[in-house]
Amino acid sequence: MYDLKAIIDRNNTGAAKTDKEFIKKLLDLNYYDDTISMWVADMDFACAPEIIEALHKRVDRQIFGYTTQTEEYKKSIIDWYNRRHNMKIEEDWLVFSNGTVSAIRNCLRALTNEGDGVIIQSPVYYPFKREILETNRVAVDNILIRDENNHYTIDFKDFEEKCKDPNTKMFIYCNPHNPIGQIWPKEDTQRLLDICAENNVIVFSDEIHCDLIREGESFTSALNLKHQDTLIVATAVNKTFNVAGFHITNLVIENSEIRKKLNDYTGSISISPYALETTITAYNKGEEWVNAVNKVLDENLDYMDKFIKEKLPRIKFVKPQGTYLVWLDFSDYPEKGQELLEKIADEAHLILESGSMFGDAGKDFIRMNIACPLSVVKDALERLYKVFG
Ligand SMILES: Cc1ncc(COP(=O)(O)O)c(C=O)c1O
Known part of the structure; x- marks a missing residue:
């Protein structure tokens, strides 16, 4: 087809x-x-083609003015993540962002201070470190352990030590992990969440590759595990549906204080009519x-x-x-x-x-x-x- x-x-x-x-x-x-x-x-x-058709129809409506995140928009996201990943997202938890990298930058600025430590796990998607450095935070590298078969594991001892450092305020997690392509076992994610919660470290869980996984593999979102209080999950129409140029990322943040701090920092971020149509169609008809x-x-x-x-x-x-x-x-x-x-x-x-x-x-x-x-x-x-x- x-x-x-x-x-x-x-x-x-x-x-x-x-x-x-x-x-x-x-x-x-x-x-x-x-x-x-x-x-x-x-x-x-x-x-x-479903998205292309929806965009054609939208263009035919001829006016491209200010656009809001409608109920249908939010429902399409909630339904997709429930259906595909068993994630129970509430409408209020959704925070729109013009892309995932800009969400990371905004979260760094809104939720941490200059000089604070932010953990990454290299080798990892390089804009994580770039955003940390460009916002004058400190990149703290919990380097992944690689065995002779190029299988990677997390160095939990080092991770815990780094989390215990009072200067450490955030952890940017990548699951599925770009570039190594591994999906972290849910036990590993839980352990990381536990350590972060114990040490008051906010977790930014970049899960934007979660719909593109290999036959027979399974993925568990951090949202489905304990300790949601310090958690931000990034989902992206961008990656799943190959519309990165439209910059459509939706963060899921259960903690209302974190949400408020982020919203106070960014002000309202408006969605484009293309992003609206694309999201609704992608999540409702793109499976x-x-x-x-x-x-x-x-x-x-x-x-x-x-x-x-x-x-x-x-x-x-x-x-x-x-x-x-x-x-x-x-x-x-x-x-x-x-x-x-x-x-x-x-x-x-x-x-x-x-x-x-x-x-x-x-x-x-x-x-x-x-x-x-x-x-x-x-x-x-x-x-x-x-x-x-
Ligand atoms: C793990 C990860 N996060 C974020 C991004 C960038 O996402 P966005 O285009 O939504 O900023 C990419 C793009 O390759 C990625 O692989």
């Missing part, structure tokens, strides 16, 4: 993923006419599309697993449990860091991201986004094989 094989030309749309100058400036990599871009975390699949996307991601990863084992065994690869991001261990190759990325960009004509962007702990890795048609994944792997096989 959904065409997830089509290759859609994103050039000249301002898409960050394929914008030559932007890529040069941000990543210092060359983008050629036949380059395949597999870096920033958005998908190359056409948006759900089959998400299921279809997850199926393609499963197929892409199965293909990749086999290909790498057979043809590129020096690259170590663990199938992610969640996200559409692949964390490739290139430690067996002599090229490192930017030199490696340049080789990939100039010889394989692929734009990938250096693991070191996600913290020193990621320096031997490369992140690859496989949310694209299988034919593109195949082409990209053949290109890697030509250079590294």
Whole structure:
């Protein structure tokens, strides 16, 4: 029913993923006419046709004035998270934000002070640290422990010590975790929540990849566990439905004091008519599309697993449990860091991201986004094989 094989030309749309100058400036990599871009975390699949149709209808209404978060809007979010994740969200707990990263920045500013410590678990989505530093807070790194099979675990002893430091005020959790692709077991999440609650540390649980998980895997939101008092959960239409350009994030905050502090800081953030229509349609009618996307991601990863084992065994690869991001261990190759990325960009004509962007702990890795048609994944792997096989 959904065409997830089509290759859609994103050039000249301002898409960050394929914008030559932007890529040069941000990543210092060359983008050629036949380059395949597999870096920033958005998908190359056409948006759900249900959403496109709703947006067409909205455009036909011709007026795009101030828009409110209607009952239908809130209900669509509540119903989705109840249906898909058994989360019991109350209407009052929803706080709209223009994106997840800006929500993090606002929470840092509203709920902590300059100089306060904020825990992250690297290697992790790099804007977490950037936002902490840019708001003059201190990034406190509870580095993940990696075993010889590239399976990561949480260093709880170190986490607890860091939480006990009276300067520590917030923890930014990533579950499913970008870039390593692991879904944290609910026992781990509970333990982290317990430690944070004991030490009065606010938890910002970024769960925006939670709808994009592999067949057979399950995800438990922090909201379904004990100690909600210090919890902020980020959900995002952005990620699930590939509409990041519309900036639609909804925070779930049960604690009214935290909500008030955040709202006092941001003032009212208004939603665009596109965000309203997209959210309602996505959550009410987009389920089959998400299921279809997850199926393609499963197929892409199965293909990749086999290909790498057979043809590129020096690259170590663990199938992610969640996200559409692949964390490739290139430690067996002599090229490192930017030199490696340049080789990939100039010889394989692929734009990938250096693991070191996600913290020193990621320096031997490369992140690859496989949310694209299988034919593109195949082409990209053949290109890697030509250079590294
Ligand atoms: C874990 C995580 N959080 C936040 C974001 C950014 O979200 P937004 O576009 O809503 O700011 C991303 C994007 O890749 C992400 O992977």
